[in-house]
Amino acid sequence: MSGRYETTVGLEIHVELATRSKMFCGCRVAFAGAPNSRVCPVCLGFPGTLPVANEKAVEHTLRIGLALGCDIAEHCLFHRKNYFYPDMPKNYQISQYDSPLCLRGHLDIPSKTGSKSIGITRVHIEEDTGKSQHVGGDGRIASSEYSLEDFNRAGTPLVEIVTEPDIESGEEATTFVTELRALLEALGVSDVRMDEGSLRVDANISVRRAGEIEHGTKVEVKNMNSIRSVGRALAFEEERQRRALDEGSPLVQETRHFDEKSGATSSMRSKEHAFDYRYFPEPDLVPLEPSAHWVADIQKTLPELPPERRQRFVSEYGLTPIDVGVLTASSSTAAWFEDAARAYAGDPKKIVNWIIADLFGLLNVAGIELSACRIAPPQLAALVTMVDAGTISGTQAKVVLAEMFRSGSPPREIVRAKGMEQVSDKGAIEAFIDEAIAENPDVADKVRGGNPGPLGFLVGQVMRKMNGQANPKVVNEILHAKLLS
Amino acid sequence: MVIERSVVDHVARLARLDLSEEERARMGAELSQILAHADRIQALDLDGVEPTSHAVPVVNALRQDEVKPSLEQEESLAGAPAVEAERFRVPRIIEEP
Ligand SMILES: [Zn+2]
Numbered sequence: 001m002s003g004r005y006e007t008t009v010g011l012e013i014h015v016e017l018a019t020r021s022k023m024f025c026g027c028r029v030a031f032a033g034a035p036n037s038r039v040c041p042v043c044l045g046f047p048g049t050l051p052v053a054n055e056k057a058v059e060h061t062l063r064i065g066l067a068l069g070c071d072i073a074e075h076c077l078f079h080r081k082n083y084f085y086p087d088m089p090k091n092y093q094i095s096q097y098d099s100p101l102c103l104r105g106h107l108d109i110p111s112k113t114g115s116k117s118i119g120i121t122r123v124h125i126e127e128d129t130g131k132s133q134h135v136g137g138d139g140r141i142a143s144s145e146y147s148l149e150d151f152n153r154a155g156t157p158l159v160e161i162v163t164e165p166d167i168e169s170g171e172e173a174t175t176f177v178t179e180l181r182a183l184l185e186a187l188g189v190s191d192v193r194m195d196e197g198s199l200r201v202d203a204n205i206s207v208r209r210a211g212e213i214e215h216g217t218k219v220e221v222k223n224m225n226s227i228r229s230v231g232r233a234l235a236f237e238e239e240r241q242r243r244a245l246d247e248g249s250p251l252v253q254e255t256r257h258f259d260e261k262s263g264a265t266s267s268m269r270s271k272e273h274a275f276d277y278r279y280f281p282e283p284d285l286v287p288l289e290p291s292a293h294w295v296a297d298i299q300k301t302l303p304e305l306p307p308e309r310r311q312r313f314v315s316e317y318g319l320t321p322i323d324v325g326v327l328t329a330s331s332s333t334a335a336w337f338e339d340a341a342r343a344y345a346g347d348p349k350k351i352v353n354w355i356i357a358d359l360f361g362l363l364n365v366a367g368i369e370l371s372a373c374r375i376a377p378p379q380l381a382a383l384v385t386m387v388d389a390g391t392i393s394g395t396q397a398k399v400v401l402a403e404m405f406r407s408g409s410p411p412r413e414i415v416r417a418k419g420m421e422q423v424s425d426k427g428a429i430e431a432f433i434d435e436a437i438a439e440n441p442d443v444a445d446k447v448r449g450g451n452p453g454p455l456g457f458l459v460g461q462v463m464r465k466m467n468g469q470a471n472p473k474v475v476n477e478i479l480h481a482k483l484l485s
Numbered sequence: 486m487v488i489e490r491s492v493v494d495h496v497a498r499l500a501r502l503d504l505s506e507e508e509r510a511r512m513g514a515e516l517s518q519i520l521a522h523a524d525r526i527q528a529l530d531l532d533g534v535e536p537t538s539h540a541v542p543v544v545n546a547l548r549q550d551e552v553k554p555s556l557e558q559e560e561s562l563a564g565a566p567a568v569e570a571e572r573f574r575v576p577r578i579i580e581e582p
Contacts (some may be wrong), residue, residue, distance in 0.1 A: 019550050020551065021551060021553070026548075026551060027553070034558055034571065035570070035571040036558050036571060037558045038555045040553070041556070044556075044561060053546070053547050055547035055549060056549075057550070058547065085578065086578065134578075141578055146574060281539070283539070286541065286545070287539065288544065290545075
């Protein structure tokens with residue numbers, strides 16, 4: 001089926017920059033809080049006030065542009081984007097129009113064939129809007145009676161990243177957003193929380209019959225609030241458009257709204273986006289001309305980026321591409337793994353397995369990120385080392401890990417407190433084995449006669465005598481030596 | 486071009502400005518002068534002239550990323566025509582079709 005169609009996706013991603021103050025005034029940037037408590041005459045658009053651009057926001061945007069391999073404009077302007085919608089008190093949003101700060105870059109994402117380059121059209125600076133709440137009707141804008149505006153968010157520094165239509169499926173879009181998110185996190189320019197709206201994704205998607213030259217009808221999809229919903233919304237839209245092509249029913253160029261619950265997209269009223277923004281250069285802000293010196297300084301301080309890190313994890317730790325993908329999806333996870341692996345003398349693959357198979361499970365249940373976990377990375381290394389040394393069994397280690405996760409105590413302390421230490425000392429174990437053999441002469445004779453079947457019974461007896469703390473491997477070895485050789 | 490009194494009234498209403506009679510008369514005259522100046526610029530032959538966005542030779546006017554005090558919530562809402570739930574209450578944004 002899918003071979004008959006080609007899907008084309010381009011993304012527009014809005015990222016709130018991690019600055020202390022707003023883009024053009026000194027109001028604090030924060031999530032939530034008392035409505036309209038972080039506003040001032042500038043961001044409320046009072047007549048006679050003047051905006052001044054935040055240097056840190058410009059620097060963050062340059063970092064993003066450089067990390068995406070963009071050309072940095074030697075001269076660029078801010079524009080006013082005029083629109084009549086009450087979420088901006090000024091009736092315009094300051095943005096960049098035909099001269100963005102960063103142009104023509106790319107982001108390389110993992111693909112089935114290894115790596116695929118997705119073109120970046122532009123990266124520009126703008127300011128976020130306030131938050132509207134629609135009252136009455138079904139809560140959506142068209143049926144509401146009136147709206148309430150909180151301008152705390154208005155003026156928050158925002159970057160818009162626009163991709164070329166190089167993405168070919170919802171799955172690839174998901175990978176792109178995951179990669180971009182990891183990149184932004186590594187750059188330290190945003191807290192990239194989709195659930196709090198600091199990373200927002202809109203998509204343009206069209207489907208055409210394979211081999212056709214013209215793109216299909218472009219549909220814009222909005223309201224995708226997690227990386228997962230990007231994949232779901234685009235998969236739904238892909239299928240809807242294919243079916244329309246199959247049935248020969250017309251597709252309309254429109255904006256569609258993704259509904260998290262139903263997993264479906266529905267048409268938004270076309271009036272809502274039929275705007276003429278009447279862009280013109282913002283007279284209150286002078287042009288931006290980042291010096292070559294400033295750009296070079298920022299370039300020098302770029303951290304290791306996810307594509308480089310992925311390659312290094314394969315060559316340095318000998319990990320599989322799948323494991324590397326999981327570990328590098330977030331910079332903090334990658335750093336956590338490295339801290340644990342450096343504290344561990346054995347095969348790093350074991351650390352990876354403990355993180356992916358066990359620790360992620362605990363994080364999932366608790367609903368927290370690895371960075372918020374109470375276990376310090378070297379403590380995981382200590383735990384795995386104790387398993388390697390036979391101090392505790394793998395099963396016991398899982399119990400210890402859960403306790404480390406809960407209390408943050410070091411594994412050695414937990415093992416001691418729970419009396420879990422395995423006895424591997426041969427002399428100590430041998431005494432209990434002799435006792436078990438003496439108490440069960442019939443069983444011992446059967447084994448001596450060449451039937452190893454009842455050996456397990458004797459191992460069980462020894463374990464019981466030692467309250468389960470004997471190292472079963474050592475018990476087995478000694479029993480073998482005594483009865484079967 | 487002369488700005489009629491009715492246009493001044495209309496613009497004042499759009500800008501939510503409460504102007505006195507005297508101010509309305511003065512605004513009419515001043516706006517007429519401004520538009521007359523714009524008409525003179527419109528009449529110039531500007532083929533091949535690069536658009537000028539700013540008249541001052543200044544670039545990179547940036548501020549440090551420092552937090553300054555905001556208004557108190559009470560102050561920020563003081564100018565709102567209507568307030569509800571600590572927010573600016575605004576009329577319905579989109580009319581039903
Ligand atoms: Zn402000």
